[in-house]
Structure formats: C-alpha cells, structure tokens
Amino acid sequence: MTTDPAPPPERQLAAIAAAYADRRVDVLAVARAIHADPELAFAEHRAHDRCADLLEDAGFTLERGLAELPTAFRATIGTGSLVAVLCVEYDALPGIGHGCGHNLIAGSSLGAALALADLVDELDVTLQVIGTPAEEHGGGKQLLIDRGVFDGVHLALMAHPTPHTDTYDVLGSGSQAVGRWRATYTGRGAHAAANPADGINANDAAVIAQVAAGLLRQRIKDGQRLALVPQQSGVTNIVPETAVVDLECRALTMPEFERLRTQLVACLEAGAVATGCTLEIGASEPIYEPLVQDEVLGTAWNEAMASLGRPLNGSLGISNASTDMGNVSQRVPGLHPFVGITGAEAALHTREFAADAASAEGYRLMDDAAIALARVVRSVAADPAQRAAMRSRAAELESAHRAGVAARG
Template sequence: MKEKIKSEVKNLMKELEDISKYLYDNPELGHKEVKAAALLENFLEDKGFTIEHGICGLPTAFKAVYSSQKPGPKIGFLCEYDALPGIGHGCGHNMIAAMGVGAALGLKSVLNTIGGSIIVFGTPAEETDGGKVTLAENGAFDGLSAAMLAHPSAVTKESGRTLALNAYRFEFFGKTAHAAGCPEKGINALDAVISTFNSINALRQHITKTTRIHGVISDGGKAPNVIPDYAAANFYVRAATKKELQEVSAKVINCAKAAALSTGAEFKLSTFELSNDDLKTNEALSAAFSRNLMLLGETEIEKADAPSGSSDMGNVSYKVPSIHPMIGMGKKDLVGHTVGFADWTQSEQGKEALYKGACALALTGYDVIASQELLKQIQDEFYNN
C-alpha cells in the first residue's frame, strides 16, 4: 500500500510543482486568495473530491471531501495559501498548499481499499487574521481523527509547540491644545501611549522567559506644536499556554488602563486580529510522521525549537489531534519571511521537499487508518492531555 502511495505522489509531482509555481507567481494576501482557492478547488474537484466553497463565512476557505463509503478514520489535510505583503510566498505557503493536495491524492489512491475518508481544508489568512480560528470555532474540524500540514523550512524538524497569542489595539482619546501657548488645557493621548510602553517594559521583569510582548505606535499625533488628542498602539502578547496568556494579557491591559488614568485620557480596548491558541502537538501522530520521513530517505530530523512564534494551527490542535512539522529544503541558512525563501521553494531542493512532505503526510494518513493501535495511541494522548 505504501509503495502505491509513493508512486502516486511521484506521478503527481509535475502537477504539484505547477500548483506551487502558480501560487509563487500569483501571491495573494490573506482573505484575498481568490485565484489560489479557485485553483485548489478546481484541481481537487477534477480528481473526484466534493467541494464546499466559502465555508464558515470565509469566501476563500473551502472543504474538499473524498469518502471510501466504508467506515474508518477521517484524515484532514490543511492547505495554506496566503502570501506576505511586498515579499510574496516568503513563508512557503505555496508549498504547503501543494503538499496538502498531494497528500490527499496520494492517500486517495488506496482509500477505497482501506476505508475512511479524506478532507482537505483550504485555510486562508494564516499570516494575519488566522482563518483556522474561525473554522475551528465553527466546528469545521470536529470529528477528524487527525489534522496535518507540513511547513517548508531551512531544516527538517519535528512538530513542536507554538505560543498562544492575543492581538490588542489600545486607543487613547485626549484633548487638543497649543503645545507651547496653552499646554495646560490639553490632554496628551500620546503621553498615554508612551506611558503604556514604559509600564509594559517594567512588567518584563516579572514575566516568564517564553512570554513575548511587542508593539508599535500606529498613531502618535500630527504636529509637534499640537497636543495629540488621539494616539494608538498595536500589541501582540504571546505566552506558552492559553492560561498563561490570559494572565499576562490582563497585566498588559492594566498598563494601558493605568496610562489613561494618569494622563486623563479616555481608553478603548479592541483586537485587530483573532487570537491564536498554543499548538499542542500530538506526539504519537508526530512520531508516525517522522518514521515515514525516514522511510522516504530523510536522515536528519531535528527536535522542535522552543516555542517563539504563533499559528492558527494551535486552535485546530485544541479540537483534534494535530501536527505541524517542518520540512527542510536543503539550505540551512534560509530565513523565513524573505524573498529568498520564496524563491527557494522553486529550486530543485524545494521540489524534493515538496515530494517528501506530500508523501509523508499521505503515508501518515494511511498509518492512522490502517493501524488501530496507532489510532488508539493518538486518541488516548489527545483526550488525556
């Protein structure tokens, strides 16, 4: 069975490479991935999948289903396809999309024999608003036995953890006045923003080493001789777990409230992106994926890094057993979110990584369906942690 899957993915490589290249040549930002979603939907529909367009109210999200019409586990492959402004596919989402559909078709080649079903999800806007958050909240992933995606990287690494994230916008409303002639008649909203930054910097002594707080002043006034009556800042707050995130977020919000109180400004709190949960890798599923990578000739799989970034895949991992491993593209000095990274997805090493990622995902899906023991390990871990 596994040889058939490998052969199927190999036969599909020209089409998968074309998908990766098309997305590379036509980068689209989050929630605007009209061409990308249509390409993947049409491709999967031509291969026998049933398509649901615009699921959960997201116009560029989709669900593609193929069922063996026999009982068995439901395997989810997740595709990302949004690009970065000014950079293009510097995070390799063009490859993630191609690997996801390649995995689905590789597994489909044996599905009628082994049973179960395959669901491919098109998940927009990972870089910004996090489409998987909305999909998870609306139950899109409920009932899956496993949810998987593979991410291109400089080196191959096991699936690990990510940080939970909140995205806050702090707005302050003051009162204008002549900054030299009658400053006592004004209320300086910019002072409130600056005080917020200073208070947060003082807070850093009392947070854990995995906590991250970083922000920018998005509005700070128009002219130095006018007391700013409006100022605002955007902050990301990250922590190792959802519980820790809520605790530190409350402290960060209090910094902003205190700044408003001390300056006399009015304060408004909002969010500018959806929150990400921390990714909880299912270790039994991750181990199966690593075994399949080695079966494909991968000789070096590094342990996952300590968590530092965030991903909406975390929200999926709270719903169903999930993994998010890294597939090395044979160039250890690659830096993500760069034009060079995007370009490297089109290299021969990038194409080899595309094959390995798609094939390992498909083989792991096969293992989950074919091995009751593995499925039980995955489920026991998920429900007991």
C-alpha cells in the same frame, strides 16, 4: 510461474508514491503559481481557486466559500469511518510574499490528498482537504473551528518548511500562544501653542504605555515576547486627541500567556491613568493557542521522513513562532512538523526565505512532505489499534472543547 501480490502495506506505499508522481507536475504548477502571485489574509482568491480546481478535477467534492469565508474551501473524497483532514495554507506576508513558505504547505497537503485519493475506500477513510485562509494574521482556522468545520474530525495534519537543514523529531516541537489587540486612547485636542493646557495628549498615553512595557521586559520569562507598534498620526501644532497602538504578547503555555496579557494591559492602563485619557482595547484577531503534536501521528511522520532519506536529528523544541494550527491541535489530534529546506539559512518571514521557498530544494521538500503526510494517514487508517486510539483521543478533545465553551458561557 506466478508471483504473490505484494502485501497491503507495501502495495499501498507503492500506490501512494506512484499516484503522487502522476500528479506532481500539477501540484508543482499550483505551488509555483501561489508563490508568484502572493495574496494577503482573507484575500487569497486566486490561491483558493487554484487549489480547489485541482482537487475538483481529481474527483473531490468541493465546498467553496466554506463557513462564510470566501477564501476557505473543503474538498472531500471517500465516506469512511475515519475522518482525516489535510490543512492547506496560502496567505502571504505584506511586502515580503511567501516568506513563510505557504506555497510549499499548500503543495504538500494537495500532493498528499492526490496520493491518497485512490486508497480512501480501501482504507475506510473520509479524506478532507480544508483550505484555511489568514494564518499569518486573522486566525482563519479558529474561525473555521468556531463555525463547526472541524466537528467530527479524527485527525488533522500539515507540514511547515523552515530554514533549518535538518529533520527534527516532531514530538519535541511546538509553538507559542499569541494574542493581538488594538488599544485606542482618547484625549482632548487643542492648539499646541495657543492653549496646550486645555488638551489631553493621547500620544503621551501611548508613550507611557510603551515605556512601561519596555520596563516589563526585564521581568518576563524566557520564551515570552511582547511588542507594541504605535499607529498614531497627526501634526505638530495640534495636541493629539487620539492615539492607536497595535500590540501582541506570546508565551509557551496558556497560563503564562494569560499572566503576561494581564501585565501588558496594566502597562496600557498606566498610560490612561497618567494622562487622563480613556482607553479601549479590542482583540484584532483570535488567540493562537500552543501547538500540541499527537504522539501517534508524530511517530508515523518520523518513520516516514526517515524512510525518505531525512533521518531525525534531535528535537527542534518549542518554536518562537505561533500558528493557528495550534488551535486545531487543541481541538483535534494534530500534526504540524517543522522540517528544513536543505541549504536554507535565512529566517522565516524574510524575502530571503521567500526565495528559498521557491528553490529546487524547497520543492524537493514539498515532494517528501506530501508523501510523508499521505503515509501518516495510511499508517493510522490501516492499524485498528491506532484508528481506535485516534477516535478515542478525538472524542476526549471534543468533550473538553464543549466543556470549555460551556464554562465560558
């Protein structure tokens, strides 16, 4: 007696689970090594090599030092008509380590890629894994966008751990826009006792700016944030000639962000006007745009997580965090779900959450996220209507992106 083979969806889902199980030990080893060996933005050399080596050993074609960024890479397998990207993050936080769980982000994307590798021809997919440096500070993904790395991509996805213990509807979540700058005041030095009247105190300009920004906080809307961190130094017997302030602002939408930035710049200009200093403001990294969750990808993710025993529990809403995956989602249909480590209570960007990211529950989340990401790609690739919708949406975003670039000159 013979039995009929399993229909394609069931067979493919089983193949994804089996392939991940076969490579889980290797994925876990890389994720643990990244956590134990934290590297800062644009200096993630060992993390880059660990991820790239794992994929190369699995048959992916590697491009290292992608787009003139030494710690970026692209690993490719398959030559299908649907181009799907899994984003890998691996930079750590100064003094904290992996308090944002990037070891789990790396592991889940690597695991998803390995789980899909044997199915790319059957699914007519070109699968790319892009190692994206400097998510915490530096906007590595925007640099890769600017250098053409996401051109021709039809969907891009990754998963982010959080301290929340529930699984949330990804379609209700997003992130804030954020911009960061460095303001430099230049005055005139003088002896603080012999001839202070001849000086122009740059530090006074910085203080006035901070006071003005503090008063501005009363008028900003919910969901908006601003911060100023003075970097000036000197000695008490010299009127400071220069003062430096690092600053940022955040908002839920780009129009709100632009208005808040204008208001914040006015506070800085007030310091210069009041003291007679000159003022220079320069961007310290690319602007991070708000995160947009693609509906097709989000629905597939929700279904995958529910089937893995992580049922949805309402909407997380707009996160007060920011990510350069937002820039990708404005350019390519994107998915960036926030999903919780069971039992984790500490906030992101803390030493306590760094410990959670190395816990057994953290790595269990990595396992589920890897399988769910792989299932999302399979779901879209196997459905002709969803493939067409994804390609159409990618073309719309591509056209809008090119129009925006042309408008900016």
